[in-house]
Amino acid sequence: MNFYKKAILTLSGAxxxxxxxxxxxxxxxxxxxxxxxxxTATSCILDMDGDxxxxxxxxxxxxxxxxxxxxxxxxxxxxxxxxxxxxxxxPSNIVDVNGRTLEELRQQQQxxxxxxxxxxxxxx
Numbered sequence: 001m002n003f004y005k006k007a008i009l010t011l012s013g014a015x016x017x018x019x020x021x022x023x024x025x026x027x028x029x030x031x032x033x034x035x036x037x038x039x040t041a042t043s044c045i046l047d048m049d050g051d052x053x054x055x056x057x058x059x060x061x062x063x064x065x066x067x068x069x070x071x072x073x074x075x076x077x078x079x080x081x082x083x084x085x086x087x088x089x090x091p092s093n094i095v096d097v098n099g100r101t102l103e104e105l106r107q108q109q110q111x112x113x114x115x116x117x118x119x120x121x122x123x124x
Contacts, residue, residue, distance in 0.1 A: 025078040027095055030056060032073050037066045044075065055085075062091040068105045073098050 030046030033054060041061045048055035058077065069075070076095040081087055094102045115121065 025080055025093070026082045027076055027078050028056075028082055029074060029076045032069065032071050032075060035066060035069070035071060039063065042066045042069075044069075046075070057086040059086075059088045060091060060094065061088065062102075064106065064109055065091070068108060069097050 028048070030048045031050075032044045033047045033052065034045040036043040040063050041059050042065045043057060043059045045054045046056045046058060047053060058075075075097050077089050078093045078095060079087060079089060091102055096102075097105060100108075
């Protein structure tokens with residue numbers, strides 16, 4: 001009886017593991033053609049194919065993101081749902097903005113805060 005319990009638990013566990021499919025994150029790239037800034041999130045309208053028309057909307061849940069990103073910037077991000085037209089992207093899934101990583105943008109923000117306290121000019 002003990003053997004059957006172990007066999008059933010093992011087979012049911014293996015079945016559950018087979019049911020879990022792992023989707024790979026794909027990197028997408030687009031040019032920001034419009035931005036809507038809210039208190040805790042930023043919605044960006046992206047042109048994915050270079051025709052100047054809206055192709056996708058992404059929402060980024062980071063309140064400092066719009067300080068260093070503007071219309072015309074190129075953003076690369078990773079997502080599982082590459083075909084969805086409107087999706088929410090975690091800040092950790094942002095690959096880069098104009099070749100600068102999110103960590104570099106946050107470091108620039110800290111430098112600008114320091115310069116602002118001393119009355120010096122900020123950088124973008």
